[in-house]
Amino acid sequence: MSTPEELLKIGDFARRASTNLRTLRYYEELGLVRPASRSAGGFRYYRPTDVNRVRLIRDLQELGMQLEQIAALFGPRGEDLDRRERLDRVQRALEEQGRLLEERIATLRAMRGRVGEALAKLEECHACGLEPSTDNNFCEPCRRTLDPLPDLLSALF
Amino acid sequence: MSTPEELLKIGDFARRASTNLRTLRYYEELGLVRPASRSAGGFRYYRPTDVNRVRLIRDLQELGMQLEQIAALFGPRGEDLDRRERLDRVQRALEEQGRLLEERIATLRAMRGRVGEALAKLEECHACGLEPSTDNNFCEPCRRTLDPLPDLLSALF
DNA sequence: TTGCTCCTCACGTCACGTGAGGTGGC
DNA sequence: TTGCTCCTCACGTCACGTGAGGTGGC
Numbered sequence: 284m285s286t287p288e289e290l291l292k293i294g295d296f297a298r299r300a301s302t303n304l305r306t307l308r309y310y311e312e313l314g315l316v317r318p319a320s321r322s323a324g325g326f327r328y329y330r331p332t333d334v335n336r337v338r339l340i341r342d343l344q345e346l347g348m349q350l351e352q353i354a355a356l357f358g359p360r361g362e363d364l365d366r367r368e369r370l371d372r373v374q375r376a377l378e379e380q381g382r383l384l385e386e387r388i389a390t391l392r393a394m395r396g397r398v399g400e401a402l403a404k405l406e407e408c409h410a411c412g413l414e415p416s417t418d419n420n421f422c423e424p425c426r427r428t429l430d431p432l433p434d435l436l437s438a439l440f
Numbered sequence: 441m442s443t444p445e446e447l448l449k450i451g452d453f454a455r456r457a458s459t460n461l462r463t464l465r466y467y468e469e470l471g472l473v474r475p476a477s478r479s480a481g482g483f484r485y486y487r488p489t490d491v492n493r494v495r496l497i498r499d500l501q502e503l504g505m506q507l508e509q510i511a512a513l514f515g516p517r518g519e520d521l522d523r524r525e526r527l528d529r530v531q532r533a534l535e536e537q538g539r540l541l542e543e544r545i546a547t548l549r550a551m552r553g554r555v556g557e558a559l560a561k562l563e564e565c566h567a568c569g570l571e572p573s574t575d576n577n578f579c580e581p582c583r584r585t586l587d588p589l590p591d592l593l594s595a596l597f
Numbered sequence: 598t599t600g601c602t603c604c605t606c607a608c609g610t611c612a613c614g615t616g617a618g619g620t621g622g623c
Numbered sequence: 624t625t626g627c628t629c630c631t632c633a634c635g636t637c638a639c640g641t642g643a644g645g646t647g648g649c
Contacts, residue, residue: 292622294628304629305613324621325630332580335595342551347502350612357596366572370565373596377559384552388545394499395541402534408527415523423489438492439514439530449648451602461603462639470638481647482604507638 290319290328300337307337313350315340315357346383401435408436447476447485457494464494470507472497472514503540558592 297303310316311327316336318327343353356376364372408422415422421440424431432440454460467473468484473493475484500510513533521529565579572579578597581588589597 292628303614305615308631309613322621322629326621327629332594335591339592339595344612345504369578369597370562373593374559374562376596377555377562377592381552381555381559384548384555388548388552391541391545391548395538395545398534398538398541402531402538405527405531405534421526434492435496435534436530437489438496439533440526449602460640462641465605466639479603479647483602483647484604501638 289331291331293318293327293329296329296331296334299331300334302337302341310337310340310350313354315350315354343380343383346380346387348383397433397435401433401439404433404436446488448488450475450484450486453486453488453491456488457491459494459498467494467497467507470511472507472511500537500540503537503544505540554590554592558590558596561590561593 291299293304293307297307300307307316307327311318316329316333319330319333320328322328340350340353343356344350348356356379358372358376407427411427413422413426415426419426422432423437423440431437448456450461450464454464457464464473464484468475473486473490476487476490477485479485497507497510500513501507505513513536515529515533564584568584570579570583572583576583579589580594580597588594
């Protein structure tokens with residue numbers, strides 16, 4: 284016999300999923316995460332394994348996806364899919380997430396590189412005694428090297 | 441003589457900054473990016489170097505910062521800061537961005553690892569002939585190994 | 598003068614935040 | 624019965640999106 288998982292009230296479920304009641308009710312409205320059942324009084328009861336679903340939704344949001352896109356990625360969740368369809372759909376969703384992750388990691392690494400360069404240049408600025416003048420507003424371009432500043436310094440000066 | 445940078449109308453400026461008019465006007469409302477001047481008829485004119493500022497704002501938003509936090513990170517931008525204060529403020533902003541980047545990259549890498557594991561398990565599923573039953577709803581737990589599914593598969597099945 | 602760009606309201610939207618007022622469950 | 628959790632509206636917010644109706648600039 285499979286252990287019949289204990290259902291959770293929305294508060295406990297929200298805690299396990301690191302989210303809150305409002306968000307869960309909104310996800311339900313969009314059909315993203317539905318409680319397994321309701322009590323006679325209207326209380327929502329959730330399957331513990333569905334916390335994984337909530338966490339995945341949040342992760343995909345962080346990757347820049349809108350809730351409607353996420354719903355489309357998940358596709359219908361009925362019983363009316365056969366084994367093959369189900370496996371294929373899951374694989375496509377995972378591959379899509381993988382693509383988004385690779386892109387994101389690449390751009391963040393590039394950003395990190397630029398931050399490093401800006402900090403290095405800033406070291407030089409500490410050592411340099413020249414004052415910014417109206418001639419080179421906020422030290423742009425650099426009076427010492429006459430080069431333009433790294434973009435990040437240009438943004439922050 | 442320093443080349444007096446040509447000022448840009450909001451449309452050209454938006455194109456260079458990969459954004460749009462509404463966003464720039466909203467940033468102005470919040471005091472984040474102000475046009476260098478206005479024409480008699482009210483047209484905004486921007487300094488080309490300020491595209492760096494706009495791009496930085498967008499990058500920080502992608503890292504999860506709100507516009508008010510970004511404004512605070514930037515601090516006041518008046519002429520009334522001395523050289524040392526200015527350099528220190530810029531350094532703090534860059535270091536903060538660096539921290540956010542490291543955190544973000546680490547969590548994205550972890551996510552990528554989990555996607556890889558899920559895809560590997562899915563390969564096994566393709567090879568496995570067992571049908572999901574009501575006993576193991578959507579193959580959870582796995583009927584072959586009796587292990588729980590990777591969280592991502594649990595979320596997607 | 599014509600066409601394109603820009604202007605200022607101002608209402609709409611997405612993903613929730615935050616009460617108000619009321620009821621369910623151990 | 625008491626206290627805590629939950630319920631459903633419903634209005635508010637952040638960061639813009641999207642016209643409406645009008646004017647500026649080469």
